[in-house]
Amino acid sequence: xxxxxxxxxxxxxxxxxxxxxxxxxxxxxxxxxxxxxxxxxxxxxxxxxxxxxxxxxxxxxxxxxxxxxxxxxxxxxxxxxxxxxxxxxxxxxxxxxxxxxxxxxxxxxxxxxxxxxxxxxxxxxxxxxxxxxxxxxxxxxxxxxxxxxxxxxxxxxxxxxxxxxxxxxxxxxxxxxxxxxxxxxxxxxxxxxxxxxxxxxxxxxxxxxxxxxxxxxxxxxxxxxxxxxxxxxxxxxxxxxxxxxxxxxxxxxxxxxxxxxxxxxxxxxxxxxxxxxxxxxxxxxxxxxxxxxxxxxxxxxxxxxxxxxxxxxxxxxxxxxxxxxxxxxxxxxxxxxxxxxxxxxxxxxxxxxxxxxxxxxxxxxxxxxxxxxxxxxxxxxxxxxxxxxxxxxxxxxxxxxxxxxxxxxxxxxxxxxxxxxxxxxxxxxxxxxxxxxxxxxxxxxxxxxxxxxxxxxxxxxxxxxxxxxxxxxxxxxxxxxxxxxxxxxxxxxxxxxxxxxxxxxxxxxxxxxxxxxxxxxxxxxxxxxxxx
Numbered sequence: 001x002x003x004x005x006x007x008x009x010x011x012x013x014x015x016x017x018x019x020x021x022x023x024x025x026x027x028x029x030x031x032x033x034x035x036x037x038x039x040x041x042x043x044x045x046x047x048x049x050x051x052x053x054x055x056x057x058x059x060x061x062x063x064x065x066x067x068x069x070x071x072x073x074x075x076x077x078x079x080x081x082x083x084x085x086x087x088x089x090x091x092x093x094x095x096x097x098x099x100x101x102x103x104x105x106x107x108x109x110x111x112x113x114x115x116x117x118x119x120x121x122x123x124x125x126x127x128x129x130x131x132x133x134x135x136x137x138x139x140x141x142x143x144x145x146x147x148x149x150x151x152x153x154x155x156x157x158x159x160x161x162x163x164x165x166x167x168x169x170x171x172x173x174x175x176x177x178x179x180x181x182x183x184x185x186x187x188x189x190x191x192x193x194x195x196x197x198x199x200x201x202x203x204x205x206x207x208x209x210x211x212x213x214x215x216x217x218x219x220x221x222x223x224x225x226x227x228x229x230x231x232x233x234x235x236x237x238x239x240x241x242x243x244x245x246x247x248x249x250x251x252x253x254x255x256x257x258x259x260x261x262x263x264x265x266x267x268x269x270x271x272x273x274x275x276x277x278x279x280x281x282x283x284x285x286x287x288x289x290x291x292x293x294x295x296x297x298x299x300x301x302x303x304x305x306x307x308x309x310x311x312x313x314x315x316x317x318x319x320x321x322x323x324x325x326x327x328x329x330x331x332x333x334x335x336x337x338x339x340x341x342x343x344x345x346x347x348x349x350x351x352x353x354x355x356x357x358x359x360x361x362x363x364x365x366x367x368x369x370x371x372x373x374x375x376x377x378x379x380x381x382x383x384x385x386x387x388x389x390x391x392x393x394x395x396x397x398x399x400x401x402x403x404x405x406x407x408x409x410x411x412x413x414x415x416x417x418x419x420x421x422x423x424x425x426x427x428x429x430x431x432x433x434x435x436x437x438x439x440x441x442x443x444x445x446x447x448x449x450x451x452x453x454x455x456x457x458x459x460x461x462x463x464x465x466x467x468x469x470x471x472x473x474x475x476x477x478x479x480x481x482x483x484x485x486x487x488x489x490x491x492x493x494x495x496x497x498x499x500x501x502x503x504x505x506x507x508x509x510x511x512x513x514x515x516x517x518x519x520x521x522x523x524x525x526x527x528x529x530x531x532x
Contacts, residue, residue, distance in 0.1 A: 005138075008072075009138070011075045011082075012078050012139065013115065015078040016142065019053075020107050020152065021104075024094060025090070027103070027157065031222070031248065032099070032164075037154070050147055056073075056074045056077050056143050057140060057144055059074065060136055060140045061140055067136050071139055102160055102163070103156055107153050115138075115141070115142060118138050168223075171228075175227040175230040175231055178234055179230065179234075179260060182234075182236065185240070185241055186240045186241070187240075187260050187261065187262040187264070188243065188378060189245050189257065189264070189266070189294075190242065191246070191247065191265070191267060191268070192267055193272070194269050194271060195367060196221070196246070196268050197219065199268050199374050199375055201215075201396075202375040203215075203375035205392050205395070207240055207242075208392070209389070211239040211382070212238050214229070214234060214235070214238045214241050215244070216243055216244045217229065219244075220244070221246030222252075223252070223256050226260060227259065229243075245291060248277045251287070251290070252290075253290035253294075257291060258294075261296075262291065262299070263300070264299055265291040265292055265299070266302045266377075266378065267289065267302070267303045268304050269307050269310065270284055270288050270307050271307060272284070277450070278452070292317070292320075300378075300381055301315050301319070301321070302321050302378055303320060303323070304374065305323065305330060306327050311327060321377050325338070332351060333350070333352075333373060333376070333377050334350050335349060335369050335372075335373050336350055344361050344362040344364065345368075346359070351377075357376070357386055357389065357390070358390075359376075359394070361393050362396065362397075362398065363398060364432050365428050365431075367424065367428050376393075403428075403429055403432065411517030411518055412519050413519070414521050415432060415433060415521065415522040417522060417523060417524050418525060423448065423451075426445075426448060426524055426525065430443065430465050430466055430522070431469065433469065433470060436520035438520075439519035439520065440514075440519045441471045441520050441522075442473075442515060442521045443466055443473050444476060444504075444511070444521065445476065445484070445524040445525055446476040446479060446526070447462060447480030447525065448480070455483070456482075456483045457483075459483035459487065460484070462487060463485065466484070466488055467488040467490065467492070468491050468493075472497045472499070473488055473498050473499070474499045474510060474511070475498070475500045476506075504526070
């Protein structure tokens with residue numbers, strides 16, 4: 001084997017290893033679940049990136065170029081793609097956790113091992129195979145593995161299944177040991193199709209007026225995210241642990257409850273989120289209420305009655321308080337006299353025993369008021385003084401990317417609602433935008449995802465709401481383009497102000513030509529890298 005081919009193999013080998021990084025990144029964004037990753041893969045197998053690798057493979061085995069020239073062409077393609085990999089920016093880059101390093105290592109061992117074996121076998125047979133030189137066979141094998149780089153990743157994930165289970169069980173046992181050593185710790189679980197993260201933040205701020213409070217950070221709402229929070233952040237002096245609980249399939253909430261054993265729980269909503277995996281709204285309901293079902297007899301469930309699938313769900317196993325804004329009938333707590341001002345929102349919490357608690361917040365939107373109301377219910381149950389509640393609510397900061405509002409030096413108002421859009425939240429965000437009438441009302445959105453069979457209809461409904469309440473609509477990406485644009489066109493919206501674009505970068509360039517001082521721009525949702 002000459003130094004020429006050693007150089008070619010090295011370049012292509014480096015590209016192969018970097019290509020695995022993208023596959024593992026997508027595997028991570030699909031929650032390390034092979035079925036979900038496979039489903040994503042089927043929808044993205046024909047990407048231009050992979051087709052170039054396949055074209056290079058055919059080039060190697062074609063008669064268009066001599067073997068050395070084909071090798072040079074392939075190495076140049078690999079060098080360009082290596083350069084592009086280092087330049088590419090992702091919304092959610094690969095997080096190099098220990099699990100990722102294990103997955104990457106096993107993937108590399110499988111691929112490099114097969115690569116080296118192919119080199120040895122190929123050059124052992126000096127005459128070549130079926131008229132192809134050993135160098136061509138080895139290079140072709142390398143390109144084949146590169147084009148099918150998902151195969152070693154899936155094989156590595158399967159090989160590591162028992163290892164990951166063993167490691168996770170050890171971490172879970174350690175988390176349970178920590179919780180068992182703190183018998184006085186009050187644990188509050190929060191789940192819901194949407195609103196749980198905001199409710200978590202608001203409850204943390206209110207309870208901090210009286211208690212030392214720990215909450216799961218960011219979106220650490222999976223079983224291992226909760227376990228990691230307990231093992232890395234829990235302190236002996238913590239008095240309350242607020243545990244956000246996410247779910248994408250039945251049993252997810254129960255798994256977290258079996259670890260932390262909450263005594264109080266909030267169900268913020270049951271809606272058509274993640275229907276792609278849940279299949280039916282009834283499955284969503286039963287999964288969210290796994291939290292309520294896990295509460296002890298002397299515990300407390302706080303449930304949002306504004307959602308029909310919450311209001312109609314019986315809870316006979318535990319004391320229940322229900323809260324609402326739009327459906328006060330049968331609710332224990334309700335928000336009334338809601339008024340929006342330039343400084344935020346004022347409202348009154350009405351509750352049992354004649355409670356009337358006037359509150360003011362810098363937040364806007366009915367969903368935010370609902371989430372605050374849920375937090376107030378728990379705070380009152382835990383004995384937080386009403387004056388401390390009033391002070392805490394008034395000082396709540398906007399949660400980043402969740403209907404947070406800021407004004408630029410150029411006089412443009414930005415409404416950032418980019419995190420995890422949903423039917424109720426997106427409608428409310430557009431409603432908030434509609435109240436800004438000083439200049440043009442502009443929305444930038446790729447629509448909503450993971451809505452199963454209702455994907456098209458719900459995004460079309462959002463499009464209609466956009467058409468009725470905004471002045472300029474910028475639709476980003478291909479995934480929901482047809483449904484959103486059709487919904488906008490169902491209204492009297494001026495279609496010359498409807499702009500489909502392929503990416504957020506294009507949207508930003510377009511905005512630079514469209515907005516003026518006094519305008520308001522709403523960023524509604526931001527799809528992860530797994531969506532076009």
